[in-house]
Amino acid sequence: MLKKEYCGLFGISGHAEAARMTYFGLYAMQHRGQESAGIVTWDGQKLREQRGMGLVADVFREEHLSRQLKGTVGMGHIRYSTTGASLLRNAQPFMVRYKDMGLAVAHNGNLVNTVELRRELENNGSLFQTSMDSEIVMHLVAQTLSDSSLEEAMSTACRRLKGAYSLLFMANNKLIGLRDPWGFRPLCLGRVGDAYVLASETCAFDLLEAEYLRDIEPGEMVVIENGRLHSYRFCEPERTSPCIFELIYFARPDSIVFGKNVYESRKAMGRTLAREAPVDADFVMPFPDSGVYAAVGYAQESGLPYEMAMIRNHYVGRTFIQPSQDMRDFGVRVKLNPVKSMINGKRIVIVEDSVVRGTTIRTRVKKLRELGARELHLRVSCPPICHPCYYGIDFSSKGELIAANHSVEDIARYMNLDSLHYLSVDGLLDSVQAKSEYCLACFQGTYPVPPPQGGSKSCLE
Ligand SMILES: O=P(O)(O)OC[C@H]1O[C@H](OP(=O)(O)OP(=O)(O)O)[C@H](O)[C@@H]1O
Numbered sequence: 001m002l003k004k005e006y007c008g009l010f011g012i013s014g015h016a017e018a019a020r021m022t023y024f025g026l027y028a029m030q031h032r033g034q035e036s037a038g039i040v041t042w043d044g045q046k047l048r049e050q051r052g053m054g055l056v057a058d059v060f061r062e063e064h065l066s067r068q069l070k071g072t073v074g075m076g077h078i079r080y081s082t083t084g085a086s087l088l089r090n091a092q093p094f095m096v097r098y099k100d101m102g103l104a105v106a107h108n109g110n111l112v113n114t115v116e117l118r119r120e121l122e123n124n125g126s127l128f129q130t131s132m133d134s135e136i137v138m139h140l141v142a143q144t145l146s147d148s149s150l151e152e153a154m155s156t157a158c159r160r161l162k163g164a165y166s167l168l169f170m171a172n173n174k175l176i177g178l179r180d181p182w183g184f185r186p187l188c189l190g191r192v193g194d195a196y197v198l199a200s201e202t203c204a205f206d207l208l209e210a211e212y213l214r215d216i217e218p219g220e221m222v223v224i225e226n227g228r229l230h231s232y233r234f235c236e237p238e239r240t241s242p243c244i245f246e247l248i249y250f251a252r253p254d255s256i257v258f259g260k261n262v263y264e265s266r267k268a269m270g271r272t273l274a275r276e277a278p279v280d281a282d283f284v285m286p287f288p289d290s291g292v293y294a295a296v297g298y299a300q301e302s303g304l305p306y307e308m309a310m311i312r313n314h315y316v317g318r319t320f321i322q323p324s325q326d327m328r329d330f331g332v333r334v335k336l337n338p339v340k341s342m343i344n345g346k347r348i349v350i351v352e353d354s355v356v357r358g359t360t361i362r363t364r365v366k367k368l369r370e371l372g373a374r375e376l377h378l379r380v381s382c383p384p385i386c387h388p389c390y391y392g393i394d395f396s397s398k399g400e401l402i403a404a405n406h407s408v409e410d411i412a413r414y415m416n417l418d419s420l421h422y423l424s425v426d427g428l429l430d431s432v433q434a435k436s437e438y439c440l441a442c443f444q445g446t447y448p449v450p451p452p453q454g455g456s457k458s459c460l461e
């Protein structure tokens, strides 16, 4: 099982129900982070906040939305920790006061120069309140804020950051949204009535009936204040590298991410997979949820029937993602269960979006064999994941990645499969009609931004 480590951002400016809109925006993006949630609003005098551990629906009550979080400007965050433990103290948005200003920051991504920056700031007298990389942004901004405008201070701060950061920032009633120059993580701009909205994924706009205008560009900062939007370039990207894994697995299929329809992209990956590795079988089935869309594409291209012969329990929370292998195996059993009558004597093509440690496939293939499956052919709609990610998704250490340590033939044998094929890198890029470059580091090991030396999630604890 993969650990979903991305975070979600939502911001709105110029709406009478800013907090409620933010609440629903976060709700639509709950898949991006389930550890903690927070909303900050500007009530005309000061910033107000509500943060808590758990899901959006658990953290906010009606009184928060209607009485406490007043104002027409607001932003929110849902967190899955990548640097800094999962604690209330580390819940975002992170808020401080600077002179007569309330400042708040919300971050999606992971920095790779965290330790260097934090040590430098501490040597200059900064006192940190959290163990998150995200807090560093605030201290960098504060360093130059007394001599420059907020926009300049933000630009100077961001030019010091390395790695993945889509950020929302509030300074009193100003709402700022920006993306790192590599464009690792998404951030979209939309409009609802007279209000501007910013969100990690467009599924949040759909729920609020907001119109999707465009993506914030890599290296771009937009500043929204009193109904006006200004765009600045704080950095000219040399080469962008959006995370292709958003399209493969992470984003919701009804979202548009990096200008691509996620559903169509996944279906195209399945179609390409069917062309790269056809096989005669009785039917195609996904391991839901994320495998579903590539399986539709595989079935359509191959002409084989599509069956939902593996059922997902939708009430399985992230609590089932446990550090021990026994508990992970159990978690997969709770999550995915085959429809017994469908399996006996059948030749089956299984389509999965990704194989990380191999827990899901190994345990479920074993079960399908016990139920009498005649042939099992696994088709994976991304290339083998052989390298860790340092930009905000937890693919665990290299030692735990099954494809980092075993050949495709070995994996097929170990998993008791009749055949195994991973989508090729070219096939993946063709499927998303890649015109620009994507980050492919977890497949190829070529890191667009050099990874940290020995940094870990707890490097600031
Ligand atoms: O090889 P593994 O270590 O088992 O990890 C890979 C699995 O994790 C992900 O699913 P996830 O549990 O996130 O559920 P979802 O597909 O329903 O989103 C992914 O879709 C694979 O099924």
Ligand SMILES: NC(=O)CC[C@H](N)C(=O)O
Binding pocket: 005, 006, 007, 079, 080, 081, 082, 083, 084, 107, 108, 109, 110, 111, 132, 133, 134, 392
């Ligand atoms: N998943 C994320 O984007 C996490 C953001 C930030 N690095 C944190 O740990 O809070």
Ligand code: SF4
Binding pocket: 184, 242, 243, 244, 245, 246, 388, 389, 390, 391, 392, 393, 439, 440, 441, 442, 443
């Ligand atoms: S290494 Fe993989 S998961 Fe990480 S940003 Fe690059 S493509 Fe995305």
